[in-house]
Amino acid sequence: xxxxxxxxxxxxxxxxxxxxxxxxxxxxxxxxxxxxxxxxxxxxxxxxxxxxxxxxxxxxxxxxxxxxxxxxxxxxxxxxxxxxxxxxxxxxxxxxxxxxxxxxxxxxxxxxxxxxxxxxxxxxxxxxxxxxxxxxxxxxxxxxxxxxxxxxxxxxxxxxxxxxxxxxxxxxxxxxxxxxxxxxxxxxxxxxxxxxxxxxxxxxxxxxxxxxxxxxxxxxxxxxxxxxxxxxxxxxxxxxxxxxxxxxxxxxxxxxxx
Numbered sequence: 001x002x003x004x005x006x007x008x009x010x011x012x013x014x015x016x017x018x019x020x021x022x023x024x025x026x027x028x029x030x031x032x033x034x035x036x037x038x039x040x041x042x043x044x045x046x047x048x049x050x051x052x053x054x055x056x057x058x059x060x061x062x063x064x065x066x067x068x069x070x071x072x073x074x075x076x077x078x079x080x081x082x083x084x085x086x087x088x089x090x091x092x093x094x095x096x097x098x099x100x101x102x103x104x105x106x107x108x109x110x111x112x113x114x115x116x117x118x119x120x121x122x123x124x125x126x127x128x129x130x131x132x133x134x135x136x137x138x139x140x141x142x143x144x145x146x147x148x149x150x151x152x153x154x155x156x157x158x159x160x161x162x163x164x165x166x167x168x169x170x171x172x173x174x175x176x177x178x179x180x181x182x183x184x185x186x187x188x189x190x191x192x193x194x195x196x197x198x199x200x201x202x203x204x205x206x207x208x209x210x211x212x213x214x215x216x217x218x219x220x221x222x223x224x225x226x227x228x229x230x231x232x233x234x235x236x237x238x239x240x241x242x243x244x245x246x247x248x249x250x251x252x253x254x255x256x257x258x
Contacts, residue, residue: 003027003065005034006055010190012048012197014038017055024062025054027107032081039088048197048204048257050092051189052115053099054108060100060124061108066133082107083140086114090212093205095196099189100124100175113144116208118175119192121185124166126174131161147215148173200239201257206230 003020016038018025038050054060064078089096089111098115105127112118112126128145130137137158146154149172157164166178177192179185196204209230213223234240239255246253 003031005031005038007038009047010051011194012046013051013190013193014047014049015051015053015190017053018061019055020065021054021056021058023065024059024103025056025108026062026065027082027111028065029081032085036081036085036088039085039092041092047094048199048201049193050094050096051099051193052096052111053186053189054101057101057121057123059102059108060098060104061111062103063106063108063129077138079107079138079141082110083138086110086144087140089114093208095204095208097189097193097196099186100126101185103127105129107141110141110144113141113148113174117192117196119185119189120166120169120175120178122166122178122181124169124175124178126157126164126169127161128158129161131159198252200234200237200243200253200255202234202237202239206234 003018003023003026006017006019008015008017016035018027018031020026020028020031064082095116096114098112098118099121100112100118101121102123103125104112105125106129109126109128128137142154142158145157149157153172156162164172164174166175169175170178177188179188206227210227213219213227219227238258239253242255243253
Protein backbone atom coordinates (compact mmCIF):
# COMPACT_ATOMS: atom_id res chain seq x y z
CA UNK A 1 0.00 0.00 0.00
CA UNK A 2 1.31 3.44 -0.91
CA UNK A 3 2.39 5.76 1.88
CA UNK A 4 -0.23 8.33 2.78
CA UNK A 5 -0.93 11.07 5.29
CA UNK A 6 -4.26 10.65 7.07
CA UNK A 7 -5.97 13.67 8.66
CA UNK A 8 -8.73 13.64 11.26
CA UNK A 9 -10.07 16.54 13.31
CA UNK A 10 -10.74 15.99 17.01
CA UNK A 11 -12.36 19.26 18.01
CA UNK A 12 -9.78 21.97 17.36
CA UNK A 13 -6.94 19.43 17.06
CA UNK A 14 -6.02 18.08 13.62
CA UNK A 15 -4.44 14.63 13.94
CA UNK A 16 -1.99 13.91 11.10
CA UNK A 17 -0.95 10.26 10.82
CA UNK A 18 2.04 9.09 8.80
CA UNK A 19 0.60 5.89 7.31
CA UNK A 20 3.37 3.74 5.85
CA UNK A 21 3.54 0.95 8.45
CA UNK A 22 5.18 -1.67 6.22
CA UNK A 23 8.21 0.67 6.07
CA UNK A 24 7.81 1.82 9.70
CA UNK A 25 6.31 5.09 8.46
CA UNK A 26 9.45 6.06 6.55
CA UNK A 27 9.17 9.26 4.55
CA UNK A 28 8.79 9.17 0.78
CA UNK A 29 8.72 12.16 -1.57
CA UNK A 30 4.92 11.72 -1.85
CA UNK A 31 4.47 11.66 1.91
CA UNK A 32 6.59 14.78 2.27
CA UNK A 33 4.48 16.52 -0.37
CA UNK A 34 1.35 15.60 1.60
CA UNK A 35 2.88 17.10 4.75
CA UNK A 36 3.72 20.25 2.80
CA UNK A 37 0.08 20.50 1.70
CA UNK A 38 -1.17 19.99 5.27
CA UNK A 39 0.97 22.89 6.48
CA UNK A 40 0.24 25.23 3.58
CA UNK A 41 -0.66 28.68 5.01
CA UNK A 42 -4.37 29.41 5.19
CA UNK A 43 -5.44 25.77 5.39
CA UNK A 44 -5.90 25.49 9.16
CA UNK A 45 -9.71 26.01 8.90
CA UNK A 46 -10.24 26.67 12.60
CA UNK A 47 -7.62 24.12 13.64
CA UNK A 48 -5.66 25.34 16.66
CA UNK A 49 -3.12 22.52 17.08
CA UNK A 50 -1.66 19.80 14.88
CA UNK A 51 -0.94 16.40 16.44
CA UNK A 52 1.54 14.33 14.44
CA UNK A 53 1.91 10.57 14.91
CA UNK A 54 2.91 7.39 13.09
CA UNK A 55 0.50 4.60 12.19
CA UNK A 56 0.63 1.25 13.93
CA UNK A 57 2.35 2.29 17.16
CA UNK A 58 5.62 0.49 16.27
CA UNK A 59 7.36 3.54 14.86
CA UNK A 60 6.83 7.28 14.75
CA UNK A 61 8.96 7.55 11.62
CA UNK A 62 11.96 5.40 10.69
CA UNK A 63 13.50 8.20 8.62
CA UNK A 64 13.77 8.81 4.90
CA UNK A 65 12.83 5.73 2.87
CA UNK A 66 16.21 4.49 1.63
CA UNK A 67 14.51 2.82 -1.32
CA UNK A 68 13.81 6.36 -2.54
CA UNK A 69 17.47 7.35 -2.15
CA UNK A 70 19.64 7.50 -5.25
CA UNK A 71 22.85 9.13 -6.46
CA UNK A 72 22.19 12.85 -6.93
CA UNK A 73 25.10 14.10 -9.00
CA UNK A 74 24.81 17.88 -9.31
CA UNK A 75 21.03 17.93 -8.83
CA UNK A 76 18.97 18.66 -5.71
CA UNK A 77 19.91 16.76 -2.57
CA UNK A 78 17.44 14.10 -1.36
CA UNK A 79 16.80 15.99 1.87
CA UNK A 80 16.15 19.39 0.30
CA UNK A 81 12.41 18.67 0.38
CA UNK A 82 12.75 17.38 3.96
CA UNK A 83 14.21 20.69 5.07
CA UNK A 84 11.60 22.68 3.14
CA UNK A 85 8.73 20.79 4.79
CA UNK A 86 10.22 20.94 8.29
CA UNK A 87 10.82 24.67 7.94
CA UNK A 88 7.12 25.04 7.03
CA UNK A 89 6.12 23.12 10.17
CA UNK A 90 8.30 25.36 12.32
CA UNK A 91 7.05 28.55 10.69
CA UNK A 92 3.36 27.65 10.70
CA UNK A 93 1.31 29.81 13.10
CA UNK A 94 -0.48 26.71 14.43
CA UNK A 95 1.74 24.71 16.82
CA UNK A 96 2.43 20.99 16.42
CA UNK A 97 2.61 18.28 19.09
CA UNK A 98 4.48 15.08 18.19
CA UNK A 99 3.34 11.77 19.65
CA UNK A 100 6.46 9.59 19.44
CA UNK A 101 5.84 5.85 19.75
CA UNK A 102 8.64 3.48 18.80
CA UNK A 103 11.46 4.51 16.49
CA UNK A 104 12.18 8.10 15.52
CA UNK A 105 15.31 7.67 13.40
CA UNK A 106 17.08 10.01 11.00
CA UNK A 107 14.56 12.26 9.27
CA UNK A 108 11.95 10.93 11.72
CA UNK A 109 14.10 12.10 14.63
CA UNK A 110 14.36 15.50 13.02
CA UNK A 111 10.64 15.61 12.26
CA UNK A 112 10.02 15.31 16.00
CA UNK A 113 12.49 18.14 16.69
CA UNK A 114 10.71 20.37 14.15
CA UNK A 115 7.51 20.11 16.23
CA UNK A 116 6.82 22.49 19.10
CA UNK A 117 6.20 19.85 21.78
CA UNK A 118 7.00 16.14 22.00
CA UNK A 119 5.17 13.48 24.01
CA UNK A 120 6.98 10.12 24.07
CA UNK A 121 5.75 6.63 24.80
CA UNK A 122 8.05 4.49 26.94
CA UNK A 123 8.83 2.61 23.71
CA UNK A 124 10.23 5.70 21.97
CA UNK A 125 13.76 5.41 20.62
CA UNK A 126 15.75 8.16 18.91
CA UNK A 127 18.76 7.84 16.62
CA UNK A 128 20.63 9.88 14.02
CA UNK A 129 22.28 7.25 11.76
CA UNK A 130 23.96 9.32 8.99
CA UNK A 131 27.46 8.46 10.30
CA UNK A 132 26.66 4.81 9.53
CA UNK A 133 25.13 5.63 6.15
CA UNK A 134 27.91 7.85 4.78
CA UNK A 135 25.67 10.92 4.78
CA UNK A 136 26.55 14.43 5.99
CA UNK A 137 23.48 15.63 7.84
CA UNK A 138 21.83 18.93 6.88
CA UNK A 139 22.91 22.00 8.91
CA UNK A 140 19.25 22.86 9.54
CA UNK A 141 18.66 19.46 11.13
CA UNK A 142 21.74 19.65 13.31
CA UNK A 143 20.77 23.18 14.37
CA UNK A 144 17.42 21.85 15.63
CA UNK A 145 19.25 19.20 17.63
CA UNK A 146 21.71 21.71 19.11
CA UNK A 147 18.83 23.98 20.11
CA UNK A 148 17.28 21.16 22.16
CA UNK A 149 20.26 19.36 23.72
CA UNK A 150 23.25 21.70 23.34
CA UNK A 151 26.37 21.32 21.19
CA UNK A 152 28.11 18.64 23.27
CA UNK A 153 25.24 16.17 23.31
CA UNK A 154 24.46 16.99 19.67
CA UNK A 155 28.00 15.92 18.76
CA UNK A 156 27.61 12.67 20.69
CA UNK A 157 24.30 11.81 19.04
CA UNK A 158 25.43 12.75 15.54
CA UNK A 159 28.95 11.28 15.57
CA UNK A 160 28.20 7.98 17.35
CA UNK A 161 24.74 7.25 15.89
CA UNK A 162 23.80 5.94 19.34
CA UNK A 163 20.23 4.98 20.18
CA UNK A 164 18.58 7.08 22.90
CA UNK A 165 15.74 5.50 24.86
CA UNK A 166 12.72 7.48 26.03
CA UNK A 167 13.86 8.26 29.59
CA UNK A 168 17.27 9.48 28.47
CA UNK A 169 15.56 11.56 25.75
CA UNK A 170 13.59 13.32 28.48
CA UNK A 171 16.72 13.97 30.52
CA UNK A 172 18.45 15.42 27.45
CA UNK A 173 15.50 17.67 26.62
CA UNK A 174 14.56 15.88 23.41
CA UNK A 175 11.03 15.30 24.72
CA UNK A 176 8.93 17.19 27.23
CA UNK A 177 7.25 14.15 28.79
CA UNK A 178 7.42 10.34 28.75
CA UNK A 179 4.17 8.43 29.23
CA UNK A 180 4.47 5.58 31.77
CA UNK A 181 4.49 1.93 30.67
CA UNK A 182 1.02 0.73 29.82
CA UNK A 183 -0.43 4.21 29.43
CA UNK A 184 -1.94 5.43 26.17
CA UNK A 185 0.64 7.74 24.62
CA UNK A 186 -1.76 9.01 21.97
CA UNK A 187 -4.40 9.90 24.58
CA UNK A 188 -1.74 11.76 26.58
CA UNK A 189 -0.52 13.61 23.50
CA UNK A 190 -4.08 14.47 22.52
CA UNK A 191 -4.69 15.83 26.04
CA UNK A 192 -1.57 18.00 25.70
CA UNK A 193 -2.71 19.23 22.28
CA UNK A 194 -6.17 20.03 23.61
CA UNK A 195 -4.69 22.02 26.51
CA UNK A 196 -2.78 24.13 23.97
CA UNK A 197 -5.89 24.46 21.79
CA UNK A 198 -7.80 25.87 24.76
CA UNK A 199 -5.55 28.94 24.79
CA UNK A 200 -6.10 32.14 22.84
CA UNK A 201 -5.01 31.44 19.23
CA UNK A 202 -3.40 34.85 18.69
CA UNK A 203 -1.44 34.48 21.92
CA UNK A 204 -0.33 30.93 21.11
CA UNK A 205 0.71 31.83 17.57
CA UNK A 206 2.43 35.02 18.71
CA UNK A 207 4.42 33.32 21.45
CA UNK A 208 5.47 30.59 19.02
CA UNK A 209 6.84 33.29 16.72
CA UNK A 210 8.63 35.06 19.58
CA UNK A 211 10.20 31.84 20.87
CA UNK A 212 11.32 30.87 17.36
CA UNK A 213 12.89 34.29 16.83
CA UNK A 214 14.73 34.11 20.16
CA UNK A 215 16.06 30.63 19.30
CA UNK A 216 17.70 32.07 16.19
CA UNK A 217 19.75 34.52 18.26
CA UNK A 218 19.59 38.20 19.23
CA UNK A 219 16.71 40.08 17.67
CA UNK A 220 17.46 42.52 14.88
CA UNK A 221 15.82 45.93 15.05
CA UNK A 222 13.43 44.91 12.29
CA UNK A 223 12.50 41.64 13.99
CA UNK A 224 11.98 43.36 17.34
CA UNK A 225 9.69 45.89 15.65
CA UNK A 226 7.72 43.12 13.93
CA UNK A 227 7.22 41.25 17.19
CA UNK A 228 6.22 44.45 18.96
CA UNK A 229 3.55 45.01 16.30
CA UNK A 230 2.36 41.45 16.77
CA UNK A 231 2.06 42.02 20.52
CA UNK A 232 0.20 45.30 19.98
CA UNK A 233 -2.33 43.53 17.75
CA UNK A 234 -2.87 40.89 20.44
CA UNK A 235 -3.40 43.53 23.16
CA UNK A 236 -6.06 45.13 20.94
CA UNK A 237 -7.80 41.87 20.05
CA UNK A 238 -11.27 40.63 20.97
CA UNK A 239 -9.62 37.65 22.64
CA UNK A 240 -7.96 39.90 25.22
CA UNK A 241 -11.35 41.37 26.11
CA UNK A 242 -12.84 37.87 26.32
CA UNK A 243 -9.98 36.57 28.46
CA UNK A 244 -10.36 39.47 30.90
CA UNK A 245 -14.15 39.05 31.06
CA UNK A 246 -13.89 35.29 31.59
CA UNK A 247 -11.37 35.79 34.40
CA UNK A 248 -13.59 38.31 36.19
CA UNK A 249 -16.71 36.21 35.66
CA UNK A 250 -14.92 33.00 36.75
CA UNK A 251 -15.86 31.06 33.61
CA UNK A 252 -13.92 29.35 30.80
CA UNK A 253 -13.00 31.78 28.01
CA UNK A 254 -14.44 31.40 24.51
CA UNK A 255 -11.62 32.56 22.27
CA UNK A 256 -12.25 33.25 18.57
CA UNK A 257 -8.76 34.03 17.34
CA UNK A 258 -9.46 37.65 16.52
